[in-house]
Amino acid sequence: xxxxxxxxxxxxxxDPYADAPDHGPVRFLHRLNPLAKIAAPLPAIVALIVSRDIxxxxxxxxxxxxxxxxxxxxxxxxxLGLFVVLPVAAAVLAVSFGLWADASRxxxxxVLFRLGDYRFHLGSLAVGTATSLRLVAILxxxxxxxxxxxxxxxxxxxxxxxxxxxxxxxxxxxxYRFVPxxxxxxxxxRQAHRVRGMAAGRGPVAAVRRWIGYVVPLLAGGIxxxxxxxxxxxSRAFGAHRTRTERHLVPFRVRDGVFVIVFWLVTAIVVTAxxxxxxxxxxxx
Amino acid sequence: MTAPVLRARGVRIRHDGSERTTPDGVGLxxxxxxxxxxxxxxxxxxxxxxxxxxxxxxxxxxATLEGSIVVxxxxxxxxxxxxxxxxxxxxxxxxxxxxxxxxxxxxxxxxPENLLVPVEAVLARAEAALRQVGLWERRHENPDRLSGGGxxxxxxxxxxxxxxxxxxxxxxxxxxxPVGIDEVYAVLERLVQTGEHALVLVEHNLxxxxxxxxxxxxxxxxxxxxxxxxxxxxxxxNMEALVGMGVWLPSAMLAGRxxxxxxxxxxxxxxxxxxxxxxxxxxxPPASAVPVGAAAGSTEIDGAVELAPAGNAVSxxxxxxxxxxxxxxxxxxxxxxxxxxxxxxxxxxxGKTTLLQSIAGVAAxxxxxxxxxxxxxxxxxxxxxxxxxGFVFQNPEHQFIRGTVADELAHGLxxxxxxxxxxxxxxxxxxxxxxxxxxxxxxxxxxxxGQKRRLSVGTALIAGAPVLALDxxxxxxxxxxxAELLDILNGLNAGGTTVLVVTHDLQLVAxxxxxxxxxxxxxxxxxxxxxxxxxxxxxxxxxxxxxxLVRAFRAAGDPAWHALTRLADLDAPSASRSxxxxxx
Numbered sequence: 001x002x003x004x005x006x007x008x009x010x011x012x013x014x015d016p017y018a019d020a021p022d023h024g025p026v027r028f029l030h031r032l033n034p035l036a037k038i039a040a041p042l043p044a045i046v047a048l049i050v051s052r053d054i055x056x057x058x059x060x061x062x063x064x065x066x067x068x069x070x071x072x073x074x075x076x077x078x079x080l081g082l083f084v085v086l087p088v089a090a091a092v093l094a095v096s097f098g099l100w101a102d103a104s105r106x107x108x109x110x111v112l113f114r115l116g117d118y119r120f121h122l123g124s125l126a127v128g129t130a131t132s133l134r135l136v137a138i139l140x141x142x143x144x145x146x147x148x149x150x151x152x153x154x155x156x157x158x159x160x161x162x163x164x165x166x167x168x169x170x171x172x173x174x175x176y177r178f179v180p181x182x183x184x185x186x187x188x189x190r191q192a193h194r195v196r197g198m199a200a201g202r203g204p205v206a207a208v209r210r211w212i213g214y215v216v217p218l219l220a221g222g223i224x225x226x227x228x229x230x231x232x233x234x235s236r237a238f239g240a241h242r243t244r245t246e247r248h249l250v251p252f253r254v255r256d257g258v259f260v261i262v263f264w265l266v267t268a269i270v271v272t273a274x275x276x277x278x279x280x281x282x283x284x285x
Numbered sequence: 286m287t288a289p290v291l292r293a294r295g296v297r298i299r300h301d302g303s304e305r306t307t308p309d310g311v312g313l314x315x316x317x318x319x320x321x322x323x324x325x326x327x328x329x330x331x332x333x334x335x336x337x338x339x340x341x342x343x344x345x346x347x348a349t350l351e352g353s354i355v356v357x358x359x360x361x362x363x364x365x366x367x368x369x370x371x372x373x374x375x376x377x378x379x380x381x382x383x384x385x386x387x388x389x390x391x392x393x394x395x396x397p398e399n400l401l402v403p404v405e406a407v408l409a410r411a412e413a414a415l416r417q418v419g420l421w422e423r424r425h426e427n428p429d430r431l432s433g434g435g436x437x438x439x440x441x442x443x444x445x446x447x448x449x450x451x452x453x454x455x456x457x458x459x460x461x462x463p464v465g466i467d468e469v470y471a472v473l474e475r476l477v478q479t480g481e482h483a484l485v486l487v488e489h490n491l492x493x494x495x496x497x498x499x500x501x502x503x504x505x506x507x508x509x510x511x512x513x514x515x516x517x518x519x520x521x522x523n524m525e526a527l528v529g530m531g532v533w534l535p536s537a538m539l540a541g542r543x544x545x546x547x548x549x550x551x552x553x554x555x556x557x558x559x560x561x562x563x564x565x566x567x568x569x570p571p572a573s574a575v576p577v578g579a580a581a582g583s584t585e586i587d588g589a590v591e592l593a594p595a596g597n598a599v600s601x602x603x604x605x606x607x608x609x610x611x612x613x614x615x616x617x618x619x620x621x622x623x624x625x626x627x628x629x630x631x632x633x634x635x636g637k638t639t640l641l642q643s644i645a646g647v648a649a650x651x652x653x654x655x656x657x658x659x660x661x662x663x664x665x666x667x668x669x670x671x672x673x674x675g676f677v678f679q680n681p682e683h684q685f686i687r688g689t690v691a692d693e694l695a696h697g698l699x700x701x702x703x704x705x706x707x708x709x710x711x712x713x714x715x716x717x718x719x720x721x722x723x724x725x726x727x728x729x730x731x732x733x734x735g736q737k738r739r740l741s742v743g744t745a746l747i748a749g750a751p752v753l754a755l756d757x758x759x760x761x762x763x764x765x766x767x768a769e770l771l772d773i774l775n776g777l778n779a780g781g782t783t784v785l786v787v788t789h790d791l792q793l794v795a796x797x798x799x800x801x802x803x804x805x806x807x808x809x810x811x812x813x814x815x816x817x818x819x820x821x822x823x824x825x826x827x828x829x830x831x832x833x834l835v836r837a838f839r840a841a842g843d844p845a846w847h848a849l850t851r852l853a854d855l856d857a858p859s860a861s862r863s864x865x866x867x868x869x
Contacts, residue, residue: 152387174385180429181381185683192684195647195676196744197667197700217682220730228382231336234345235375236396236443238385240367245398245407 028255029071029148035157036256037145040263045141047271048134054126056274057133063266064140072148082140090136098128151176157250167239174229178222185221189214290450290483291315291338291373295352298333298342307508308334310352315451318480320497322516323487325504326531327765331487334504335453338485339373340366357450371400374444378456378761380436389415389431389439390424396447414445418472432633434465438472445476452476453485458493460761462633462789463830466493473497491535492833496557505530521554531765536792536834536852537561543855544568558837565838570845598623598752598783599644604654606639613639615807621800623751626774626784628794628815631804632828637787638756640804644785645676645754657752668700674752675745679760681737685729690721690740693729697748711747719743719773735766742773746782753777754785759793771797792832795819795850803827819850 023030029037044060051057065082068074074082098120106123113120155169193213293313299306307330315321325331336342340361343350354361357372374396377383386392393411402410415421418438423431428439437457444452454473458466470493476482477497488494501519503512511530512519520527520538527534537555541564545551549568555561599621606614613636621627629637643650646662655662657674665673678684687693694715698708716722719739724732729740738758745753755774759767767790775797778784788794794801794815801818803811804827811823818824824831831839838849849855 152391170385173387177384188678188680189683191642191647192678193686195645195667195670196684196686196696197671198686213686216730217685220682221680225382228377228379229385231341231345232375232377232383233385234341234366235339235370236447237367237370237399238395240365240370240399241401243401245401245404247394247398247404247407 023073027071027073029067029144030073031255032148032259033157033161033250033252033256034145034149034154035161035252036260037149040260041141041144041267043264044267044270045138047267048137048141051134051271051274052130053274053277054130054133055277056270057130057137059270059274060137060267061133061140063270064137064144067144068140068147072144074147078147082143086136086140090132093132093135094125094129096128097131098124101127153248153250156246156248157252160246160250161252165242166244170238174233175226177229178225181225182218182222186214186218189217287316289314289316291354291356291485293334293338293352293354296334296337296354297351298330298337299349300333301347301349305508308504308510309508311502311504311508311510312513313485313502315483315485317450317483318477319499320477320484320486321500321502322491322494322498323485323502323504324527324532325511326506329504329506330508331504332455335375335455335485335487337361338451338453339375340364340369341375367399370396370447370449372449373451373453374447374449376437376440376444376452376454376457378459380433380440380460383440383443384428384436387427388425389420389428389442392428392439393424393442393446396443400447410446410448411442414442417445417475418442432465433461434468437461437465437469441469441472441476445482451483451485455487456489457486458488458490463791463832464632464828466490467830470494470497489533491533492537492558495535503527503530503532517556520556524554533765536832537837539852540834540837540855543852547855558833558840561834561837562840565841565846566843570843596623597621598625598658599785600656601640601644602654604640604643604650606636606643606648606650608639613807614643617807617809619802619809619812621783621785623783624778624781626778626797626799627786627802628798628800629785629787629802629804630789630791630794630824630827630829631810634806635804635827636807637804641754641756641785641787642676645674645752646670647676671697671700671748671750673750674754675742675748675750677741677745677753677755677758679757681741682730684741684744685737688728689726690729690732691716691725693740693744694747697744701748715743715747734762735769738762738766738770739773742770746777751781752783752785756787757789758786759788759790767793791824791829792834792851795832795835796852803829816848816850820848 025031041064048057048060068082101124103119103121103124106121106127107119109121109123109126111119112122112125152173155173158164159166159169193210198210198213291314293311296311296313297306297309305328307328309330311330311334313321313323313334323331323334333342333348336346337350337354338356338361342348343362344366350362356369359369359372361369384392385395390411393414394407397407397410411424412421415424418441420431420435420438420442428436431439437460440457441452441454458469461469473484474497477484484497486494486498495516498516500514501512501516502510503519503523505511511526512523520534524534524538524542535556537558537560540561541551541554544564545554551564555564597620599619601617601619604614604617604619605612617640629641631637639648642648643655644657644662646655646657646665649663652661652663660669660673662670662674685693687696691712694712695708698711703711712725713722716725719742721732721736721740721743724736729737732740742753742755753774758770762770771793774784774786778799786798798815800813801811801815802809803818803823810827811818811821813821819831819835830836832850834852835850838846841847
């Protein structure tokens, strides 16, 4: 194992606090303001929520994937998720949503298969696919910001551009530290309860009882920890003034504006084309 | 004489909802460059007092404050905590609860940034602070990747970056292993040498601290001021009073006291391990104090072991444990005899807790590798396991599952399908044994720290387990709580219970364990009687530093002292007891 690999192994899978890495001018998404990356796909996401057909979500999925492939430095894990897990999930969702679709509205379309009295129509699959693609498109669009921004940068941008009070932003960031700690603590509590024979009993009622048993010690520990962190932050002048010195500026530059406007224009074109329906064979029903 | 930077007069603090006023009328003066140690038994209000020095009491912690605390000309009661942070900085006990940001550099900059210090000055301060604690090279790393000692050094750097006249440290090493404690004190020593920082220290680990301290302020059990003066005169002139009060003293001093009681000429009590070594070199070691090798084990606690019938409580054969992708234990073989008091020691990541959990069946070991009194923890059900081995988790709250203390104890017996009358009888007996009778209907979470610990031991024992396993039972506890627990464990052990303890506290090991198991990177580096292991150098080979007393004895010129490892070894038959035992 090389030294670098060893470092990575020790660091664990993700360091949510790591500085946003710079992967060069081609991987431009990493250099954009996190707010721009959230604002740009917002109209598209709203359009997807109200859209019914297959072409619009498909177009947005393609746009987002191309953006990510070109503009983002993707790890092997992210690539696997985007190009293997996501299509499989989309297919499963399409069939599942199809089963839920109202069969009376699509009973003119050919029957794909039967289960006893139940007939699964091509129309059902089309409706299921449309719904599933909408969900996938929303997910992929949010990944444009999600895979290329760091938590601290987002907080800084919220404080610097949106004038969110820094007390709120930095408290949220500090609270994020609790998550792995809670995870570990929960694991120990479950172990302890198992040893004491709390695992007895199966089924949902016993499971709920077990979880209530975990919550009390978890909360007791969590509140104590939060109080200590608060005292430590107070002792270091947190909240002394309305603003604080910012060493890392996360500016909103011309390129951020260009990115947002271009993305909005593309969104408008895709949505307009979707309404005009130039590809009737892609229509769900 | 320079004027004090911090002056507290007649400080009385009562927490909201509490009857007690602790501290009660305490005064404190700190001059530039001075190191002041605040001493007192549990409940004397030491921590409350230091929280008042930067205004957290009463501004952030609801409490009433009487008297006056003036720092750098500013009255704390009428100034915000944020404003006071320019004058008084704080380092707390738990390193994890002081980290807010994602890199060491951001963390150190956090304080000055809040104070609107310009960027260049923030960076200059951060660099100076990180260099002082030896972490500048690691400034871009996530604080999570530092060891406990490293994170506490980071907390000191954060305090330094505030550029305050006074730094307050509240039990800064209570959560650290011996290596971490040494790291923190190496940093503090350098700070004190610069003469630029006044420190106020609350600390139980006096062996490490005492060399730095100029002045001691002692608060008694009721929060009243007891003594205030230069370290040496306060400790030496009032030693018996301090011992009676339940204040922990440097182990070198307690050793000197015992030597004196044993009839040695001790003109002046030693305070540091170095002074103890110097004292030993002037003394003639008595014949009785020369237990060498195996003979060293055959005093006091071990006597019971010798009489116990032979036979193994625990056998481990070729135990390998894999977690995730890495193997934690690489083939452990071990035989622990019945009635032993075994301390499992090793550096972080050596596999101590994993081994203990495998033995106790908390995490099932591979089948056929572990046998505890004839059963394989990997194959038996919870009920049978609970009758054989009890496990006490590091944090007692984690294992409480019922609504009252009595139910908590009864739970283990209900699992065994014991009859109600018998349960009632046994619960009553256990409540009495652990001094919890008055609390029988209290919710376990509302008990005090010591009571919780006793209850957790009681629940582990109530099903009749003859083997008790404890994971870091003294971690983060003050000396008094630790001593109380060890008294319980010694009592159980004397009654025949086999005790296994994972611990970082090597003086505890030396004083109480009959056997020591040294783990090094997933392998058994040594397993033998305590004295033999301490004398063998196995601790050092595994990256552990021997406890201060052992180091002091071993540094003595006459090799006759070298085999001594604990205070009890110094006793003449009539010598008095240690403060741990005398504390109520």
